[in-house]
Amino acid sequence: MQPWSRIQMAARAARDIPDGWYCNLGIGMPTLIADHIPDGREVVLHSENGILGMGPAPAKGEEDPWLVNAGKQPVTLHPGGSYFHHADSFAMIRGGHIDLCVLGAFEVAANGDIANWATSENDTAPAVGGAMDLAAGAKNLWALMEHTTKDGRPKLVERCGYPLTAMAAVNRVYTNLAVLDVTEAGFAVRDLAPGVTLDHLRSVTAASLRDAREAEAA
Amino acid sequence: MIDKIVRDVATALEDVRDGSTVLVAGFGAAGQPDDLIEGLIEQGARDLTVVCNNAGSGRVGLARLMELGRVRKIVCSFPRSQGSVVFEELYKAGRLELEIVPQGTLAERMRAAGAGIPAFFTPTAAGTQLGRGKEVREFDGKPHVLEMALPGDVALVEAWEADRWGNLTHRRSGRNFNPVMATAAKLTVVQAQHIVELGAIEAERVATPGIFVDRVVHVTRGAPWA
Numbered sequence A: 001m002q003p004w005s006r007i008q009m010a011a012r013a014a015r016d017i018p019d020g021w022y023c024n025l026g027i028g029m030p031t032l033i034a035d036h037i038p039d040g041r042e043v044v045l046h047s048e049n050g051i052l053g054m055g056p057a058p059a060k061g062e063e064d065p066w067l068v069n070a071g072k073q074p075v076t077l078h079p080g081g082s083y084f085h086h087a088d089s090f091a092m093i094r095g096g097h098i099d100l101c102v103l104g105a106f107e108v109a110a111n112g113d114i115a116n117w118a119t120s121e122n123d124t125a126p127a128v129g130g131a132m133d134l135a136a137g138a139k140n141l142w143a144l145m146e147h148t149t150k151d152g153r154p155k156l157v158e159r160c161g162y163p164l165t166a167m168a169a170v171n172r173v174y175t176n177l178a179v180l181d182v183t184e185a186g187f188a189v190r191d192l193a194p195g196v197t198l199d200h201l202r203s204v205t206a207a208s209l210r211d212a213r214e215a216e217a218a
Numbered sequence B: 001m002i003d004k005i006v007r008d009v010a011t012a013l014e015d016v017r018d019g020s021t022v023l024v025a026g027f028g029a030a031g032q033p034d035d036l037i038e039g040l041i042e043q044g045a046r047d048l049t050v051v052c053n054n055a056g057s058g059r060v061g062l063a064r065l066m067e068l069g070r071v072r073k074i075v076c077s078f079p080r081s082q083g084s085v086v087f088e089e090l091y092k093a094g095r096l097e098l099e100i101v102p103q104g105t106l107a108e109r110m111r112a113a114g115a116g117i118p119a120f121f122t123p124t125a126a127g128t129q130l131g132r133g134k135e136v137r138e139f140d141g142k143p144h145v146l147e148m149a150l151p152g153d154v155a156l157v158e159a160w161e162a163d164r165w166g167n168l169t170h171r172r173s174g175r176n177f178n179p180v181m182a183t184a185a186k187l188t189v190v191q192a193q194h195i196v197e198l199g200a201i202e203a204e205r206v207a208t209p210g211i212f213v214d215r216v217v218h219v220t221r222g223a224p225w226a
Helices: A006-015 A029-036 A086-094 A131-137 A198-203 A213-217 B034-043 B062-067 B085-092 B103-114 B178-184
Strands: A022-025 A044-047 A051-055 A076-083 A100-103 A107-109 A140-144 A172-174 A178-183 A186-192 A209-211 B021-024 B048-051 B071-076 B097-100 B119-122 B136-139 B142-148 B152-162 B185-195 B215-218
Touching: A006 A029, A006 A140, A006 A172, A022 A029, A029 A100, A029 A140, A044 A086, A086 A131, A086 B103, A086 B178, A100 A131, A131 B103, A186 A198, A186 A213, A198 A209, B021 B178, B034 B062, B034 B152, B034 B185, B048 B062, B062 B071, B062 B085, B103 B119, B103 B142, B103 B178, B152 B178, B152 B215, B178 B185
Parallel strands: A022 A044, A022 A100, A100 A140, A140 A172, A186 A209, B021 B048, B021 B152, B048 B071, B071 B097, B152 B185, B185 B215
Antiparallel strands: A044 A051, A051 A076, A172 A178, A178 A186, B119 B142, B136 B142
16 A cells, blocks of 8 residues: 655645636645646646735745745745735635635545634634635635544544534545545545555545546546 | 824824724734834733734734733734744733634625625634624525624734825735725824835825825834744
8 A cells, every 4th residue: 555645645636726727725735736736737826815826935045025925934926926915815715716725624524514723622712814714715625634643533524523614615635545526425536545445445534435436437 | 285104103103092903914024014013012002902813923013012911802813823922821821812713704804894894794604613603694505604894993004115195005915914904994004114205106006095094104124024
């Protein structure tokens, strides 16, 4: 069994982003996707703090403190990029103008519910940032996440146990073991990492799985 | 003649009252009005409600204002970040009220306040902890929560250029909450890195029109510190 690495997961997701899409990549692993957009494909990256056409990190010594991403890291701007204020930025997100948002997640449920901002009902000061707006507003929401927690508990579940970020929002999940669509009938397996069997995937998933691989090939 | 430029930060902030709601722009260090925050520390107003995307870091600026016990409540989207030690301490000790608002709802609540819209429905936070206790209505078969406008008594704004009418430009991603907060407060105070002649900012470049601005003070801060 050869689970995909974080880089491979990001590259796998990047390959599936169509030319011309406007995308917002969440903090953490999703930002790796930016480095793996296939050559010749124009994907416009949006940053919640008011950037469209965001480029990669600058070379050392060329950082511009006025040009940072949602994680407050220095970035660059591609030709054709633009700056705008926060209400416009979130109008893009909340108004359904962003084609795709990719977020990390603690849990994704078979109905597309996502939990990615708080690990306990008792945490009274979790940081939500733009996650709820993105999850509710983007046309497509993909989760990029490990298939299980570090101690082996499933993160794909029937019902989220952690506090929700949004209801019925996720439509695709990329894990280190598989690519799954979230359908009306629950999780549908689109692809498996090399050597991963459906039986194994079922053993580490707390929700029922439908095999949709043949459907894709047909 | 209109001249919104005042001679120093103290003058710009002289009538901020105890109990005020203060909108503080910026996203991390970019576009954050550091000199005005320092000025507010000097000025002495207490019992403040501060609206800001983040809850300060280190022990300077906003964090210092909080540490001095001058902030009763903070309204923000992302209280916990690297170095938000003062927030953690005060919040744990029960000495600070906190209202967490999704970032887009935060921006929209201020946009609404500036546009004369008292409240609006949004799907953001529906069915989550942050939607609890709020009026819910269905539109297109989906639940939406009612969110109230968030007006300020004072907005602290950062600009790159300003003229005497209060027209502003902002630098790159330093724009963020600045133009929105400028619309949402009774008194909008700006710190600008460059004061320019009226007409020197081409009309197409004006990001915050002067109608939203009350006072401008010139600062020569340079780049935001990391």
